[in-house]
Amino acid sequence: MSAIELRPTCKPADYKSEVHPIWCPGCGDYHVLMAFTRAFAQLGLAPENTVVVSGIGCSSRVPAYTTCYGFHGVHGRSLALATGLKVARPDLTVIVASGDGDGYSIGGNHFLHACRRNIDMTYVVMDNRVYGMTKGQPSPTTEPDFDTALSPGGTGLSPFHPLVIALASGANFVARAFSGAPNETASILVEAIRHPGFSFVEILSPCVTFRPDEREWKSLVHSAPVGVTHDPAKAARRIMTDDGFNIGILYSGDRRPYQPRMEGQNVDLADLEKDFEL
Amino acid sequence: MSKTPSERPITNIADLLALAHQIEADAVQRYTEFAEQMETHNNQELVKVFRDLARAEGIHAAEIRKMAGDVDLVAQAQRLGRWNKGDSPEEADLGAAHYMMTPWHALQLALVGEKQALAFFTSIVESAKDAKIKEMAAEFVEEEAEHVNLVYRLLRKYPQPADEWSEDDDPPIAQD
Numbered sequence: 001m002s003a004i005e006l007r008p009t010c011k012p013a014d015y016k017s018e019v020h021p022i023w024c025p026g027c028g029d030y031h032v033l034m035a036f037t038r039a040f041a042q043l044g045l046a047p048e049n050t051v052v053v054s055g056i057g058c059s060s061r062v063p064a065y066t067t068c069y070g071f072h073g074v075h076g077r078s079l080a081l082a083t084g085l086k087v088a089r090p091d092l093t094v095i096v097a098s099g100d101g102d103g104y105s106i107g108g109n110h111f112l113h114a115c116r117r118n119i120d121m122t123y124v125v126m127d128n129r130v131y132g133m134t135k136g137q138p139s140p141t142t143e144p145d146f147d148t149a150l151s152p153g154g155t156g157l158s159p160f161h162p163l164v165i166a167l168a169s170g171a172n173f174v175a176r177a178f179s180g181a182p183n184e185t186a187s188i189l190v191e192a193i194r195h196p197g198f199s200f201v202e203i204l205s206p207c208v209t210f211r212p213d214e215r216e217w218k219s220l221v222h223s224a225p226v227g228v229t230h231d232p233a234k235a236a237r238r239i240m241t242d243d244g245f246n247i248g249i250l251y252s253g254d255r256r257p258y259q260p261r262m263e264g265q266n267v268d269l270a271d272l273e274k275d276f277e278l
Numbered sequence: 279m280s281k282t283p284s285e286r287p288i289t290n291i292a293d294l295l296a297l298a299h300q301i302e303a304d305a306v307q308r309y310t311e312f313a314e315q316m317e318t319h320n321n322q323e324l325v326k327v328f329r330d331l332a333r334a335e336g337i338h339a340a341e342i343r344k345m346a347g348d349v350d351l352v353a354q355a356q357r358l359g360r361w362n363k364g365d366s367p368e369e370a371d372l373g374a375a376h377y378m379m380t381p382w383h384a385l386q387l388a389l390v391g392e393k394q395a396l397a398f399f400t401s402i403v404e405s406a407k408d409a410k411i412k413e414m415a416a417e418f419v420e421e422e423a424e425h426v427n428l429v430y431r432l433l434r435k436y437p438q439p440a441d442e443w444s445e446d447d448d449p450p451i452a453q454d
Contacts, residue, residue: 011352012307025315025375034311034372042356180373182361205374220374223363 010044012037019064026215028179028205029058031067032126035182035203036095047193050093053082055107058133059099059126059205068095069258076106079114079123086119093193094121101131104136105139109161115169115198119255122192122199125162126179128214130208136210146264162202163239167232167251167267174235174251178221179205184247191249195255204245217245224248288402292412295346296354298418300361301395302339305351305368306332312384314377319377327384335368338421367394378444381436382401389429 015037023029040050050068054060056075063070075083078096084096103111103125114123129146131137138151140160146153166174173195177185184202192199204221206214218244228249229235235251288294340451343351360366368391376383399422402415 011303020314022318022319023315025312025319025377025379026303026373028313028373029312030375034307180371183361183365187362209371210377215373250422 010041012041012219015040015045015047015068016190016212017067020060021065022210022277023058023061024207026206026208028203028207028214029062031179031182031202032086032124032205033057033062034187035064035177035179035189036124037061038186038238039193040066042186042200043193045193049091049094051082051085052095052097053085053096055099055102056133057099057102057131058128058207059060059097060095060102070196076102076108078102079107079110079112082112082121082123083114083119084147086121087260089273090120090226090262094122095193096123098123098125098137099104100125100127100160101128101139102160103136108140108160112165113222114169115200116167117174117258118170118197118255120196120199120259122189123204124189124192124201126203126205126223128205129159129163130205130207130210131211132207146152147258162163162235162249163200166200167236167239170198170255172253172255173199173236173249173252174239175199175201175205175249176247177200177201178245178247179203180218181221181247188249190214195252197253197255206212220245221247222231224250228252230254287405288411288415289408290412291414292346292349292351292354293358294402294414295342295349296351296358297360298399299339299342299346299351300355302335302342302399303399304361304366305335305370305391306339308368308372309372310336311372311401312370312387315375316377316379316450321377321379323381324379324384327381331384331388334425343445365386367391367398375434378379378443378446380439380443382433382438385429385433389426392425392429396426 007008047068052063052066052068053071053073054063055073055078063072069079078098082094082096127141129139129141131139136148136150138146138155143159144156145154163174173192175188175192177188192201204217206217208215222245224246230252234253238251309328309332311324313332316324318330370387370391376385399415399418403412403419406412406415
């Protein structure tokens, strides 16, 4: 986190825009938005130096609901966009909001390489294990037996395991949170934003319309029984063998973030284009 | 075992006021969220109920700020980090929202919150060593007890709906 400018006693309401969310009542994403604004207030982030980037999907509506700068980008391409932004403007605090469809399917490849590049940004994926905006298709994290008219008998496919993938790909901070605990989620987001490099936070965020069974997550989540580890192998073993409802910071690494030197490289775009003229 | 910052007993008036203010401010935020959700989904009866609840909590928050004088209660509460790992007592569960919910459901949420706040301040009265803290916490207990009674009175006006309250002839789920 390079751009945090401390301000006296910011309130969460200072980060909430006048645009009202249009999520379904009961949606976990309301709590995630609340966690965002609470985390930003705790950090005292300057809205004009903070950017929330997103792709497409219910979760990707977040930028419109904050007073920070925002970019509602192309489906699955939020990380590519955020990478360019952070490289060009390392002084900004960059937070990326995504969902399990946008982030792990359409944007799956960007996820791998964003972890690998380890650019200083925070990637938040609101995982509800379904494509909610398009009315309930299975996503990469959907259980194999999710039986609906759109997936009769279930897909039979093993779910994607984002936290392990993130670790294996080089993410510098890996955490799991639950939307129904916005204060705890805010605390995790604070640590994620503060941590140098690529921080990945998966937030279990129920879709009450197409996955009403996920209301039960409230009784399934629990704090991680062991503290944060700095050993990715140990973290991977823990994550692979947990029940998927372990909440907390699961890995905190010390890889140096990637940040290309930009000084003295003021290139005129017209000059660059000359080389490509036919 | 040493206590975490969130469990430490309250030892001065500023801390008590900061926590009391956070309880009310968080409640205002939650009820406002509910009201906005219901506004979006055109459940106008609920908009009014949640706006009224938010307004009532906002008045209490303003009263507490007045009592605190120059103390920055928001900063003080952030330093205390009392509910960093959980909800403050009057934070209604947004996950309980439903686009067809009724005032009865809203008041049930409010009742849970008020009872939790009552229990919180009662525990301070019981555990505080300082007479001034005990006295102020007792005032908050009285207020919260009145709020609990107020919600019960409102519930007489809004009886529990029939079991089919959430049945929708035109539900949003198009896939089944």
